[in-house]
Amino acid sequence: MRQKNMLIPTLRHVGAEAEMASHRLMLRAGMIRQLAAGVYTYLPLAYRTLRKVEQVVREEMDRIGAQELLLPAMNPAELWKESGRWETYGPELVKLQDRHEREFLLGPTHEEVITDLVRNEVNSYKKLPMALYQIQTKFRDERRPRSGLLRGREFLMKDAYSFHADQETLDETYQDMYEAYRRIFTRLGLDFRAVEADSGAIGGSENHEFMVLSESGEDTLALCGSCDYAANIETAEVGALTEAAAPTATDVPGVEKVSTPRASTIDEVTRMLGKKPEELVKSLLFTVDGEPVLVLVRGDHEANEVKVKHVLDAEQCELADDDTVRRVTGSPAGFAGPVGLKQPVKVVADHAVKGMREAVVGANEADAHLVHVRPARDFQVDLYADVRTAQEGDACPRCGGTLRFSRGIEVGHVFKLGTRYSEAMNATFLDREGKERPYIMGCYGIGISRVVAAIVEQCHDENGIIWPSGAAPYQVHLIAVNPKDPDQSRLAEELYAQLTADGIEVLFDDRQERAGVKFKDADLLGIPLRITVGKMASDGRVEYKFRRSGKSGDLSAEELPLKLP
Numbered sequence: 001m002r003q004k005n006m007l008i009p010t011l012r013h014v015g016a017e018a019e020m021a022s023h024r025l026m027l028r029a030g031m032i033r034q035l036a037a038g039v040y041t042y043l044p045l046a047y048r049t050l051r052k053v054e055q056v057v058r059e060e061m062d063r064i065g066a067q068e069l070l071l072p073a074m075n076p077a078e079l080w081k082e083s084g085r086w087e088t089y090g091p092e093l094v095k096l097q098d099r100h101e102r103e104f105l106l107g108p109t110h111e112e113v114i115t116d117l118v119r120n121e122v123n124s125y126k127k128l129p130m131a132l133y134q135i136q137t138k139f140r141d142e143r144r145p146r147s148g149l150l151r152g153r154e155f156l157m158k159d160a161y162s163f164h165a166d167q168e169t170l171d172e173t174y175q176d177m178y179e180a181y182r183r184i185f186t187r188l189g190l191d192f193r194a195v196e197a198d199s200g201a202i203g204g205s206e207n208h209e210f211m212v213l214s215e216s217g218e219d220t221l222a223l224c225g226s227c228d229y230a231a232n233i234e235t236a237e238v239g240a241l242t243e244a245a246a247p248t249a250t251d252v253p254g255v256e257k258v259s260t261p262r263a264s265t266i267d268e269v270t271r272m273l274g275k276k277p278e279e280l281v282k283s284l285l286f287t288v289d290g291e292p293v294l295v296l297v298r299g300d301h302e303a304n305e306v307k308v309k310h311v312l313d314a315e316q317c318e319l320a321d322d323d324t325v326r327r328v329t330g331s332p333a334g335f336a337g338p339v340g341l342k343q344p345v346k347v348v349a350d351h352a353v354k355g356m357r358e359a360v361v362g363a364n365e366a367d368a369h370l371v372h373v374r375p376a377r378d379f380q381v382d383l384y385a386d387v388r389t390a391q392e393g394d395a396c397p398r399c400g401g402t403l404r405f406s407r408g409i410e411v412g413h414v415f416k417l418g419t420r421y422s423e424a425m426n427a428t429f430l431d432r433e434g435k436e437r438p439y440i441m442g443c444y445g446i447g448i449s450r451v452v453a454a455i456v457e458q459c460h461d462e463n464g465i466i467w468p469s470g471a472a473p474y475q476v477h478l479i480a481v482n483p484k485d486p487d488q489s490r491l492a493e494e495l496y497a498q499l500t501a502d503g504i505e506v507l508f509d510d511r512q513e514r515a516g517v518k519f520k521d522a523d524l525l526g527i528p529l530r531i532t533v534g535k536m537a538s539d540g541r542v543e544y545k546f547r548r549s550g551k552s553g554d555l556s557a558e559e560l561p562l563k564l565p
C-alpha cells in the first residue's frame, strides 16, 4: 500500500491522559482514535493488526474443531432474566429499550444466547460434544475505561462455548482450548503465563487465565522460580460480588427470607440467623499479621463505596466519619501495601465463600437477609480469590520453591462452567438411556482488541512500536528517501511491485517528506523490516534495518527477497 494516500495520522505528542504505553503509541502511530470514553475507531493500520490477531485465533479454534458462528449483540432481557444475570450482572451491563419499551441489552458475553440456541437445536447426546465460537464486539460499561484498547467499553472478543454430555469430554475440550490458547499467544510473540484462577463459589470448577507479563498489568501473579506453578493472587471486585447476591432465590426450595433490623452488628445478624460470621457472603476477611480482620459491609457499589457495619479488629481499620473504611492498616496478605477500600475497590476477596455450601446473603431489599443460599446455584460469583493465597517469597504450594510476584494483563480466560447456565435455563439433551439431562458447559474468551494493546505493551521502545511479525500490519516498510530522484524512484517502484507480487505485505513510503520524518514515522509504526532506497540506488543497492534488533546493512536489490524474515 502506498503511504501517500493512506490514513495514518501520526502525532509527535499525545495528551497526558493517555498513561499506558500502548494507548500512547497507538494514538501516536495513527492507529486508533477515541470516539467516547472506552470507545475507539480502528484506523487502517490497527484494523490490519486486529485482523491478523483474529486470523491466528480463528485458525487455532478451527484446528481443534470449534465451529464459527455469529450471535446477535442485541439480546432480549428475557434470556438474561432466565439465567438471573439481568439483575446480578451489575452496572457494566448496557441496557436499552426498543420503541415498544421492550427491554434489551448489548451482550458483554454470550452464555445465555448460545445456551438458548443449543437447547432449541441440539437435543441428543449424539451431537455432543460441540464447541461453537464467534468473534464479535462486546459491550461492558466499565468503571474506568482509561487505558486505550486494554479496557474498552466496546471491544472485540473471541468467545467460545462447549456443550457436553459428560465431564470427561469437557475435560478434553478444556485441554484442547488450553493448548490452542498457548499456540495463539506463542504465535503472536507474547511472553505469557497460564495461571490458575481460583473460582471459589463457582463450585470448585477449574479455570485458567492467560496473562501477558507486563508491569502495566492490573493483575498480580505469583510465579514459582523452580516449577511452572503460576496463580493469580487477585480478586473479585466488590461490584461483582455484591451484584451477585441472591436476587430471587426465595423461589428456590429451602431458601428463606429473614428480616434483620438495619442497624444490626455482624454478631447480632449472625446470632439472629443462627449462622457464623464467616457464612455472611458480604463480608471481607483479611489476614493482617496472621490475625483475621473481618469487615461486614453495607455496600453502595454504584457509588463505589464500602461502608462498615462491624469490624472484628477495629484497630486495624482507619474509618472516615461516615464509617467508610479509608484503609486497612498493616498489609493484608497478598497485597503490596496498605489497602484503601474506598478507591479503588479492587481489593476485595470474599474469603468466606470458599468451599461454602450455604451462605447468608443480602436479599436485595432493605432489612432482610436470605439463608440457606447456595453459591453458584442461587447467585453467581464471577471470580474469587483467597487473599491469603500467597506473598512474595512464600513457598510454592506445588514444589516448595520460592514465589515471586509479577504483574500481568489478562488476555484470555478458559472456564469449566458445569451446569450453571443449562440448569438455570432448563437446557437439556436426551442421554443414551433417553433421560433428560442438563448440558455440561465450558466457556473460553480472548480479548482480541486487548491482545493488540498487550502486544504493544510488551513490544516497544522509546521510539515506537516493535511489531512481532505475526501481528504486524505490514511485513516490510519500503522507504524511498527522495521519490523525485529518478534512480531512487525507479528502484523503489520495481521493488514495491516485485515484493507485492511475491505476496509480501509492503507499506511503501512514497511521500514527499524529509528523510528524518520518514525514519521517525517508520520507528513509530514498528514494521519488522525497513528497506530504504536512497543514494545507493544508482548502484542498485538498498539499505535494510530490522526494527527489533536494529541490525542493519546494505545489499543489492536482487538479493533482497532472500533476506526477508
Ligand code: ATP
Binding pocket: 109, 140, 142, 149, 150, 151, 152, 153, 155, 156, 157, 410, 411, 412, 413, 445, 446, 447, 448, 449, 450
Ligand atoms: P478483566 O478482569 O480485565 O475485567 P474479565 O475477567 O472481566 O476481564 P472475561 O469476562 O474473562 O473478562 O472476558 C474474556 C476476555 O475478554 C478477557 O480475558 C479479556 O482479554 C477480554 N476483556 C474483558 N474485558 C475487556 C475490556 N473491557 N476491554 C477489552 N478486553 C476485555
Ligand code: MG
Binding pocket: none
Ligand atoms: Mg471485567
Ligand code: MG
Binding pocket: 383, 410
Ligand atoms: Mg478478570
Ligand code: MG
Binding pocket: 209, 410, 412, 413
Ligand atoms: Mg476473566
